Ligand SMILES: Nc1ncnc2c1ncn2[C@@H]1O[C@H](COP(=O)(O)OP(=O)(O)OP(=O)(O)O)[C@@H](O)[C@H]1O
């Protein structure tokens with residue numbers, strides 16, 4: 001049985017948190033597709049050609065998720081993500097993951113539009129830019145990163161602008177995605193709303 005849940009949205013909207021919880025609830029596998037672009041972005045910062053890096057990506061390259069979550073790597077990720085040859089190199093792996101037996105949740109920017117337009121359930125998770133920046137700032141501060149709320153706000157806005165403006169697979173909701181604005185929701189309320197959407201879409205379990 002293949003059942004795909006596509007979760008898209010802008011930076012720090014909460015799509016990763018929701019996707020992990022959906023995967024646990026329904027017993028599905030989860031892929032954070034942003035990590036693929038982050039791993040390529042990190043290799044670009046180290047001097048590797050991004051297309052070469054994308055074509056040669058291995059599971060080890062995405063194993064240390066914490067190291068990939070810095071703001072510098074996030075910015076590099078959104079730059080390599082605008083390169084059509086990088087996106088093409090990562091396509092088949094994501095599509096195969098999406099249709100794996102047992103069900104899958106993928107989160108990213110183009111899951112419902114490009115990777116798996118046939119996904120059985122689609123969510124587009126948003127929150128106001130300020131709330132997203134505050135949440136990400138608190139997360140980074142708790143992990144000991146030295147940054148300011150203003151820097152995080154700039155980072156989120158720059159990535160959203162680049163991700164929305166690119167010609168190949170831009171950040172946008174699929175026409176049939178259910179919008180979930182979590183600005184006024186805590187994590188539990190957002191997860192409950194997401195589970196409700198997926199159940200109504202006919203997910204088993
Ligand atoms: N509804 C919510 N209320 C409060 N905090 C939240 C909510 N959803 C997520 N968060 C927190 O906001 C931060 C960003 O969430 P998360 O990492 O899930 O976003 P994301 O969209 O996957 O980010 P990115 O695009 O950068 O990968 C995390 O610290 C998370 O715990």
Ligand SMILES: Nc1ccn([C@@H]2O[C@H](COP(=O)(O)O)[C@@H](O)[C@H]2O)c(=O)n1
Nearest residue numbers: 033034037077078081108109110159163
């Ligand atoms: N499907 C996707 C996923 C991510 N990107 C790009 O990667 C950057 C980092 O992603 P996060 O989810 O970890 O924030 C993001 O800013 C996008 O540029 C993408 O293009 N498509």
